[in-house]
Amino acid sequence: AQKVTQAQTEISVVEKEDVTLDCVYETRDTTYYLFWYKQPPSGELVFLIRRNSFDEQNEISGRYSWNFQKSTSSFNFTITASQVVDSAVYFCALGRGGNKLTFGTGTQLKVEL
């Protein structure tokens, strides 16, 4: 069975601080995909990134970066110099490709001035 654990229920930071959201996954598949989604207060989930299991290169996109480590089954997400607009619920998800995703319970990030 597939499982995604986001142990941090809620994180509060002050604007401009860096913050890391943790994600640990479990799967028996050798080929799989990992995702991060952002859910702002409006409710709609917004796709942020997809990683396949064969690509362990870390990725950076502006203030966002992702650290994928198969050895620890983790796919952590770091926001550098956080901003108030980053306040949202962030979901980590695991999928096989062409199939349904398994989501974590989400981490509520609050960025305050």
Place this chain on the structure above:
Amino acid sequence: SQTIHQWPATLVQPVGSPLSLECTVEGTSNPNLYWYRQAAGRGLQLLFYSVGIGQISSEVPQNLSASRPQDRQFILSSKKLLLSDSGFYLCASQGQLNTGELFFGEGSRLTVL
């Protein structure tokens, strides 16, 4: 890119009343479609998915049903709502890359009283 429309956005219904939530997809054809429910602190739970017209798979036993009368229309229904059916319902469509990426609608918030 795809656009997912859901309605109604908000719904308050008494216990025992029927339910119909509708989802339509634009910008793609023959997508895999999904209904997720988001309950507080429990992440996203997959309820139903559909790979084509009239083809519905249920993930969890429950009080709800789904139908797909047209290629880009997905409906979530109930004959008699329970209090436990309250939640935020999200419709999603598979991305064309078939790598598991999902596009989500704006969500429908259901409160059963």
